[in-house]
Amino acid sequence: MTTTSPPTTTHPWRWRVLAVVLLAEIMDLLDSTVMTVAAPSVQAGLGGGAATLQWLTAGYTLAFGVLLVVGGRLGDRWGRRRLFILGAVGFTAASALCALAPSPEVLIAARVAQGAFGALMIPQGFGVLASVFGQDERARAFSLFGPVMGLAAIGGPIFAGGLISLDPGGLDWRLVFLVNLPIGALVVAGALRWMPADSGDAAVRIDPIGAVLVAAGSALLVHPLIQGREAGWPWWTFAELAAGVVAFLALGRRQRTSPSPILVPSLLRKRAFVSSLVVAVSFFTGVGGLTLVLSLHLQLDLGHSALGTALALSPMAVGIVLSSIAAPALAGRHGRSVLHLGLGVEAVGVLGLAAVVAAHHPAWALLVPTLVVGLGLGLLFGTLIQSVLAAASPAEVGSASGALNAVQQLATALGVAVLGTLFFTTGLVAGLLVVMALCLVSAALVVLLPRSGVSS
Helix, strand or coil, X not given: XXXXXXXXXXXXXXXXXXXXXXXXXXXXXXXHHCHHHHHHHHHHHHCCCHHHHHHHHHHHHHHHHHHHHHHHHHHHHXXXXXXXXXXXXXXXXXXXXXXXXXXXXXXXXXXXXXXXXXXXXXXXXXXHHXXXXXXXXXXXXXXXXXXXXXXXXXXXXXXXXXXXXXXXXXXXXXXXXXXXXXXXXXXXXXXXXXXXXXXXXXXXXXXXXXXXXXXXXXXXXXXXXXXXHHHCCCHHHHHXXXXXXXXXXXXXXXXXXXXXXXXXXXXXXXXXXXXHHHHHHHHHHHHHCHHHHHHHHHHHHCCCCHHHHHHHHHHXXXXXXXXXXXXXXXXXXXXXXXXXXXXXXXXXXHHHHHXXXXXXXXXXXXXXXXXXXXXXXXXXXXXXXXXXXXXCCHHHHHHHHHHHHHHHHHHHHHHHHHHHHXXXXXXXXXXXXXXXXXXXXXXXXXXXXXXXXXXX
């Protein structure tokens, strides 16, 4: 399928459009990560068990990832600007509902609604940017997503911890969601003012069977991993896991036979694109639950406040900023070797965290390995995003970005489920060792990528 706005000329307001899209990305990433610090405060205020702590994060990322697969195609069909604004309005309204939630069940439902509207909003951004930026500036524009997304993903927990600890107005964790109201208003106003309108393409079709298979497979994998421990791992948890695998196998077959597949078919014939997504699955599964289990360890095991936890995690953000500045130039010169370097640095940092926790050292000893983890992540975020999008033509960017975001969110939900379950079952060290193992698996998979030019 072709995009609705071919990137033949640059748009006079393209950098303002980029700012609006980045602000929407930041709003999404903040809300996909704030629960890593805020969840214990929510539990103290509303109640709920260990599974509730996991669902507060996984409910958002699961809904986001599932609907993101079709979100990009909906933009192709009905117009990207229209879907972007609809998603932003719905996301902001769902944020208000989160802030007003009287029970954990209502909050989880509102978080699912946030994820659903985010899935309408986020995938339109890359397609819009591809239409307003010329080929010569597009790589420069996309390169800003790496550091911004990486910093927002790690900065979210720090921001949440600061707000909860300062507690202005006695709003506790609710203020974490209320801040989305002015941000969402800016996103909507900016989109209405600067984003070019497009009518969509009536010829675009969406495969309902493929969408159902994605939703079913994702839910069947994540649900038993979160609920299984509290339920004592009954037979239905293993049946759901098996059914989830079957659903994804059926999805693969459906992609080859459907007249309107979820992904643009030409992308599936590109080794660089498929290989990059495989690496992304492994990487984001490992990093997805890392911040959550570190936060739970600091608050539940060591008794830190939300602000103390945020400060303890801040070296990770510092590391991401420092290394992400150098990552584009390094990727241009060394290609996929930068991914190996980033994964190696991350693995060293995670191993250091495991050693500190196993030796029962005080919390300050976590600062250096946390910084090292951040340095590794800063080399990875932008480089991996570039490797996925570089394989797509302008007509494929919308579908490719939807697939990338969906993989990130679904893998994150899976990581939260797996690492959260390990944390509550065996402790933090086991989860950290799984993260390190996934770093090594990701490094092995990187050899499938083109040897040079992952950022070109």
